[in-house]
Amino acid sequence: MSAPLKITNLVKDYIGIRAVDDVTFEVKPGEVFGLLGPNGAGKTTIISTITTLEKPTQGRVEVFGVDVTREPKKAKSFFGVVPQEIVHQGFFNIREILQIYSGFHGILNNEEQIEYLLEKLDLKNYSGRMVKQLSGGMKRRLMIAKALVHKPKLLLLDEPTAGVDIELRHSLWEFVEELRRGGITILLTTHYLEEAEKLCDRVGIIHKGKFVKIGPTKELVRELTDRQIRLELKDGTVQTYAIPSQQKIGDFFVKHNVAVEKISDIQIEEGSLEQAFQRLINHD
Ligand SMILES: Nc1ncnc2c1ncn2[C@@H]1O[C@H](COP(=O)(O)OP(=O)(O)O)[C@@H](O)[C@H]1O
Numbered sequence: 495m496s497a498p499l500k501i502t503n504l505v506k507d508y509i510g511i512r513a514v515d516d517v518t519f520e521v522k523p524g525e526v527f528g529l530l531g532p533n534g535a536g537k538t539t540i541i542s543t544i545t546t547l548e549k550p551t552q553g554r555v556e557v558f559g560v561d562v563t564r565e566p567k568k569a570k571s572f573f574g575v576v577p578q579e580i581v582h583q584g585f586f587n588i589r590e591i592l593q594i595y596s597g598f599h600g601i602l603n604n605e606e607q608i609e610y611l612l613e614k615l616d617l618k619n620y621s622g623r624m625v626k627q628l629s630g631g632m633k634r635r636l637m638i639a640k641a642l643v644h645k646p647k648l649l650l651l652d653e654p655t656a657g658v659d660i661e662l663r664h665s666l667w668e669f670v671e672e673l674r675r676g677g678i679t680i681l682l683t684t685h686y687l688e689e690a691e692k693l694c695d696r697v698g699i700i701h702k703g704k705f706v707k708i709g710p711t712k713e714l715v716r717e718l719t720d721r722q723i724r725l726e727l728k729d730g731t732v733q734t735y736a737i738p739s740q741q742k743i744g745d746f747f748v749k750h751n752v753a754v755e756k757i758s759d760i761q762i763e764e765g766s767l768e769q770a771f772q773r774l775i776n777h778d
């Protein structure tokens with residue numbers, strides 16, 4: 495089977511700036527892949543080339559083997575996108591919008607999927623409301639429902655939880671997990687490292703249009719961070735150590751000749767994706 499998403503040597507130039515600079519990566523079936531980077535790194539531009547909003551300057555974007563530039567219509571049937579910026583549609587209510595979007599995709603009787611999405615995204619009680627009557631969080635949930643009306647096999651989420659309150663953020667994370675269990679492949683961009691660490695099987699870290707690192711989330715953390723160890727001794731002194739995340743505590747004790755009978759307490763703080771990210775991005 496072709497990869498849900500394959501991007502090869504992608505370059506995107508705007509006037510005066512190379513927003514995406516020779517990016518190559520693949521998203522595998524069923525995985526949640528995170529595109530991480532600071533503001534202006536090029537994340538949204540990559541999403542825009544996938545959705546054909548922007549044309550690649552160089553390189554190729556394929557969705558399930560379909561070149562998005564050559565066969566945009568076919569490619570679009572495979573993916574759904576939740577853009578970073580909320581788009582307003584003033585004249586229709588939530589249910590009508592979802593029906594209209596189903597129509598765009600050539601699906602006529604889509605009530606079952608629409609009901610499922612209204613239910614799952616907690617929009618059922620508001621389905622008669624116009625967009626202008628919705629809160630920010632409801633609008634965001636509507637955008638997600640819109641992206642899923644045609645049951646895409648690939649979902650693109652551009653900063654899905656930016657500006658969203660904690661409760662909604664957590665329920666969106668749960669929904670992403672549920673979608674993943676249902677077999678959908680997900681590409682998400684975020685600058686919340688905690689979100690990426692929680693959700694993503696693999697991440698690509700992008701800076702100034704270039705990938706600086708790509709790999710399984712846990713492996714990146716292990717490779718690029720330390721564990722902080724704080725020993726409280728019975729005589730009241732405190733010792734702190736930073737050891738490589740790969741190193742086992744037992745080996746650390748042996749190496750440093752730590753006498754267990756002298757210890758009153760131990761605290762261990764594991765490395766985070768946030769720390770790995772800082773190490774990579776501040777290195778240049
Ligand atoms: N339509 C555009 N015209 C010109 N420059 C753009 C346009 N869109 C984005 N850029 C520039 O491209 C770079 C990458 O932007 P973007 O992809 O939005 O980054 P991110 O989503 O990672 O924050 C930034 O320097 C941004 O200013």
Ligand SMILES: [Mg+2]
Binds near residue numbers: 537538578653
């Ligand atoms: Mg962006």
